[in-house]
Amino acid sequence: MSVAQPLLDYVKALKPRRSFTESVSAMKRLLGYHRKYSLYVALTIVLSLARSYLFTLEPLYTSLIIDQVIVGGHSDLLLGYLEIILLSGVGVGLCAFAMTYVQGVMSQYIIRDIRSEYYSSLQEKSFSFYDSIAVGDLISRATMDLQMADSFVRMWLGTIFNALFLVGTTFVILYSVSPTMTLIPMATMPLIFYFTSRLWVYTMPLFRNMQLILGKLSSYIQQDIIGMKTVRIFRRQGDIVDGFKQVERIYVDTAVAAGRMQAIYMPVSSTLLSLGITLVYVYAAYSTLSGGAAFTVGDIVLFARYLMRMSFPLRDLSQLLGTWVIASAGLERVFEVTDTHRVVEDLPSARDIPITKGKVQFEHVTFGYSKKRPVLTDVSFTATPGEKIAVLGATGSGKSSLIYLVPRFYDIDSGRIAIDGIDVREFKLSSLRRQVGVVLQDVFLFSGTIKDNIALGRPDASPEEVVEVAKIARIHDFIESLPNKYDSEVGERGVTLSGGQRQRMTIARALIANPRILIMDDSLSFVDARTEQEIQSAVEEATRSRTTFIIAQRLSTIKNADRIVVFEDGRVIEFGTHAELMAANGTYRRIYETQFLGKAADISNKGGDLK
Amino acid sequence: MSGPGPSRWATFSTREEEARKRTTPDRVLMERVYGYAEKHKRSLFAGMASIVLTSLTGLASPYMHQLAIDKIIVPGDLSGFTWWIPLFVTIVLSNHLFQYIQTYRMRLVGENVVADMRDDIMDKLQTISLRYFSEGEIGRIISRPITDANTVRIFLRVGLTSILMDASSILGAFTMMYILDYRLATLALVMLPVSLLTIWYLGKYSRAAYRRAAVVTAGLTARMQEDLAGIKVIQSMVIEEKVKERFEEQQDSTVKANSRAILISSSYMPLIMFLRLIGTIAILWYGTELFGTAGVTIGVLVAFTEYQFNYFMPLMDLMAMYDQYQSAMTAIERLFDLIDTKAEVLEAPMERRLELP
Numbered sequence: 001m002s003v004a005q006p007l008l009d010y011v012k013a014l015k016p017r018r019s020f021t022e023s024v025s026a027m028k029r030l031l032g033y034h035r036k037y038s039l040y041v042a043l044t045i046v047l048s049l050a051r052s053y054l055f056t057l058e059p060l061y062t063s064l065i066i067d068q069v070i071v072g073g074h075s076d077l078l079l080g081y082l083e084i085i086l087l088s089g090v091g092v093g094l095c096a097f098a099m100t101y102v103q104g105v106m107s108q109y110i111i112r113d114i115r116s117e118y119y120s121s122l123q124e125k126s127f128s129f130y131d132s133i134a135v136g137d138l139i140s141r142a143t144m145d146l147q148m149a150d151s152f153v154r155m156w157l158g159t160i161f162n163a164l165f166l167v168g169t170t171f172v173i174l175y176s177v178s179p180t181m182t183l184i185p186m187a188t189m190p191l192i193f194y195f196t197s198r199l200w201v202y203t204m205p206l207f208r209n210m211q212l213i214l215g216k217l218s219s220y221i222q223q224d225i226i227g228m229k230t231v232r233i234f235r236r237q238g239d240i241v242d243g244f245k246q247v248e249r250i251y252v253d254t255a256v257a258a259g260r261m262q263a264i265y266m267p268v269s270s271t272l273l274s275l276g277i278t279l280v281y282v283y284a285a286y287s288t289l290s291g292g293a294a295f296t297v298g299d300i301v302l303f304a305r306y307l308m309r310m311s312f313p314l315r316d317l318s319q320l321l322g323t324w325v326i327a328s329a330g331l332e333r334v335f336e337v338t339d340t341h342r343v344v345e346d347l348p349s350a351r352d353i354p355i356t357k358g359k360v361q362f363e364h365v366t367f368g369y370s371k372k373r374p375v376l377t378d379v380s381f382t383a384t385p386g387e388k389i390a391v392l393g394a395t396g397s398g399k400s401s402l403i404y405l406v407p408r409f410y411d412i413d414s415g416r417i418a419i420d421g422i423d424v425r426e427f428k429l430s431s432l433r434r435q436v437g438v439v440l441q442d443v444f445l446f447s448g449t450i451k452d453n454i455a456l457g458r459p460d461a462s463p464e465e466v467v468e469v470a471k472i473a474r475i476h477d478f479i480e481s482l483p484n485k486y487d488s489e490v491g492e493r494g495v496t497l498s499g500g501q502r503q504r505m506t507i508a509r510a511l512i513a514n515p516r517i518l519i520m521d522d523s524l525s526f527v528d529a530r531t532e533q534e535i536q537s538a539v540e541e542a543t544r545s546r547t548t549f550i551i552a553q554r555l556s557t558i559k560n561a562d563r564i565v566v567f568e569d570g571r572v573i574e575f576g577t578h579a580e581l582m583a584a585n586g587t588y589r590r591i592y593e594t595q596f597l598g599k600a601a602d603i604s605n606k607g608g609d610l611k
Numbered sequence: 612m613s614g615p616g617p618s619r620w621a622t623f624s625t626r627e628e629e630a631r632k633r634t635t636p637d638r639v640l641m642e643r644v645y646g647y648a649e650k651h652k653r654s655l656f657a658g659m660a661s662i663v664l665t666s667l668t669g670l671a672s673p674y675m676h677q678l679a680i681d682k683i684i685v686p687g688d689l690s691g692f693t694w695w696i697p698l699f700v701t702i703v704l705s706n707h708l709f710q711y712i713q714t715y716r717m718r719l720v721g722e723n724v725v726a727d728m729r730d731d732i733m734d735k736l737q738t739i740s741l742r743y744f745s746e747g748e749i750g751r752i753i754s755r756p757i758t759d760a761n762t763v764r765i766f767l768r769v770g771l772t773s774i775l776m777d778a779s780s781i782l783g784a785f786t787m788m789y790i791l792d793y794r795l796a797t798l799a800l801v802m803l804p805v806s807l808l809t810i811w812y813l814g815k816y817s818r819a820a821y822r823r824a825a826v827v828t829a830g831l832t833a834r835m836q837e838d839l840a841g842i843k844v845i846q847s848m849v850i851e852e853k854v855k856e857r858f859e860e861q862q863d864s865t866v867k868a869n870s871r872a873i874l875i876s877s878s879y880m881p882l883i884m885f886l887r888l889i890g891t892i893a894i895l896w897y898g899t900e901l902f903g904t905a906g907v908t909i910g911v912l913v914a915f916t917e918y919q920f921n922y923f924m925p926l927m928d929l930m931a932m933y934d935q936y937q938s939a940m941t942a943i944e945r946l947f948d949l950i951d952t953k954a955e956v957l958e959a960p961m962e963r964r965l966e967l968p
Contacts, residue, residue, distance in 0.1 A: 433846070
């Protein structure tokens with residue numbers, strides 16, 4: 001029924017239990033990234049030990065001032081004690097500063113390593129991976145999610161060791177003043193521990209669910225906005241908003257429930273420690289008056305103050321867990337992508353093989369993006385060296401898929417594709433792709449100069465070589481007309497190129513490695529007559545003496561091809577020269593007569609208008 | 612181009628309009644947000660009252676210690692515990708209770724307000740002109756119900772509470788200090804402008820460093836955007852290794868810029884702590900000199916150093932909140948900008964629709 005049903009189902013099915021083990025494995029993995037920076041880790045620990053020790057000096061000497069200077073009247077000691085307090089304060093400050101800095105820098109390195117690994121893995125992912133995921137999503141994992149991880153990594157060591165050492169040193173000092181009275185704060189520790197762990201057992205799954213629901217809601221909103229036109233056409237607005245509101249309510253309820261748990265348990269540790277102070281006062285006062293162990297006012301103040309301050313590191317510790325919940329969700333999303341199998345891989349036996357002739361054989365090739373629905377079925381034909389083959393068929397007939405199989409952008413399910421008689425899987429991917437020139441339908445240029453873009457695949461190409469391929473691609477004259485010629489910047493800050501110019505750039509780019517085999521997705525059809533002609537002659541020149549597979553929209557390209565292969569529903573239905581296929585009086589002839597003759601008339605009309 | 616008054620919101624603002632500084636006064640924005648909170652009026656007032664009560668009961672604690680030391684422990688008059696213990700325990704427990712009410716109620720209000728605003732945005736999105744959904748604009752529209760709403764949520768969850776709590780803590784601490792001893796309180800007050808200036812100055816520095824780091828990070832994002840959009844070209848040209856290398860270089864410069872920002876911000880907290888310590892030392896020194904003169908007892912000194920410790924933390928917090936407050940106000944303004952956008956093509960009435968063939 002509702003568009004939001006899958007989202008609602010997802011939210012309702014969220015399981016709190018499983019998340020815990022996932023978060024543990026993410027932590028283990030994160031720890032692994034610390035190994036390279038063990039020096040930073042060690043430094044953080046040492047600094048936090050020093051900081052904790054120095055931090056305890058201030059209350060200690062305050063109590064000495066009370067006992068010896070104020071009560072005892074030794075005013076000569078005051079300056080010395082104040083000096084120690086000041087110096088310890090400076091020490092605490094320096095340690096804290098160094099700790100924050102060391103941890104922050106370490107976190108930068110660790111996040112960088114995780115991001116690099118993630119990004120490297122992205123470079124290796126197959127086309128099928130990119131067909132199924134949005135670039136925006138990939139970027140947000142590398143930025144937003146890792147930012148969450150960063151805010152955890154830059155504080156976790158310090159927070160944990162700080163709490164550990166501070167509580168430790170405090171106990172040592174308290175013990176030296178009064179072993180019996182130390183039992184009071186000691187008794188609160190298990191209680192604090194118990195209540196804090198309660199808090200996290202209850203809230204951690206809630207927080208995680210909140211993160212996940214929020215993520216889903218965001219992508220739901222995105223889909224609605226991006227697809228707004230469709231939504232309006234089908235009048236699904238009501239549906240979409242109702243579903244959204246339902247999920248939003250679930251989110252609010254979860255957030256409020258988590259807030260309630262936090263509200264109950266968060267203040268527990270400071271409340272317990274404050275109540276402990278009451279016991280300290282009573283015990284110390286009675287003990288002193290009844291002639292037991294005697295306590296000075298300074299001792300009592302010392303105990304009270306330590307009890308109050310102990311709640312700070314404990315509170316930090318409990319907040320750290322909250323940071324972790326969010327960070328681990330982010331890390332999981334990153335690792336999920338990093339770990340995705342790359343699908344198209346080098347065989348162990350793969351090697352560098354030079355392509356000398358350029359014969360390409362398709363033998364009973366079957367291929368589909370999902371196993372159930374093949375896009376190509378039992379395709380067999382052979383392109384002889386230097387031959388130009390035009391690939392023809394309706395949208396979705398599998399013609400793009402066919403040419404993408406030659407450089408192994410996808411792997412076939414059965415059959416064999418061979419170049420010069422050698423299975424393409426015997427080639428190393430890098431070796432194969434370097435020798436197969438590709439002109440994609442998407443005429444993508446990188447920011448940089450024109451020369452950079454043409455020499456993309458061969459940065460060592462000489463300026464003469466760049467000019468040569470630019471001439472073949474019929475783009476040289478245009479480049480020469482630019483003020484900076486081959487050094488002109490393209491992209492956002494540089495010159496803007498038309499679709500036709502971009503296409504000729506990509507042709508030049510594909511030729512720079514002088515490939516024996518060229519595949520071209522020449523689907524750019526909405527251009528004016530002059531551009532049409534220029535592209536045409538560029539294509540003619542580029543494909544000369546190379547084995548070429550070209551997906552063609554243009555009549556001239558098709559007629560100039562040596563042979564034409566016609567696809568229908570993933571099968572080859574006709575294969576031969578223009579004359580042969582016309583004579584066969586089949587599908588090709590029908591397409592030729594209805595589609596191309598009509599379009600050719602159309603184009604010449606447009607050309608007429610331009611004049 | 613557009614007239615004055617709320618009608619200028621009838622259309623979704625352009626990119627240039629958005630880049631400009633905020634134009635709506637905070638008061639107006641607050642009032643409109645209050646409009647959403649009105650449904651939860653009781654929770655809101657219970658929450659706000661609890662915030663103030665939390666900080667007041669928190670402030671009572673050092674004063675109670677002073678009483679325990681001066682009236683019970685030093686004179687050795689244990690009978691005083693009969694009133695002191697119940698009173699102190701009551702204060703501690705009510706502090707806990709107020710914290711509970713405050714956290715829970717404010718969460719309730721905050722989450723509901725943001726959810727209601729977001730629901731209104733979703734409703735509005737379905738009716739405003741399709742031309743707002745053109746390719747270049749989509750990112751901007753998307754960021755309203757997602758990023759901006761999130762900023763407001765975080766502000767209502769922690770920011771608002773912190774501001775109220777910190778402000779009342781600081782005022783309360785100074786009031787208590789003046790009650791205890793006006794000379795020592797004045798000494799503490801003198802420290803205030805110095806601390807404020809330092810915090811402000813450092814904040815400016817670190818903000819600038821973070822802005823620079825943000826620019827570098829934006830470059831990293833742009834790099835990824837381009838590489839991933841051109842991934843098929845990269846793979847067909849077999850330049851993955853080169854792309855990886857280039858990315859590493861960009862990452863290294865990001866690390867460098869961020870590390871510089873971290874260096875500056877790392878000094879923030881220690882410096883503040885140091886200033887606090889100077890205050891403590893001044894009070895201990897001057898307090899010891901004053902000891903024995905009118906009203907300065909051991910209990911007063913102890914309570915004083917504690918109050919002084921207490922007002923510094925909220926002060927820092929408050930400074931940190933300033934940025935959060937500003938960005939929340941910007942986000943709120945943007946949300947209303949969208950909510951107020953006029954629906955251009957209204958749905959045809961039901962009867963009319965039925966007439967269609």
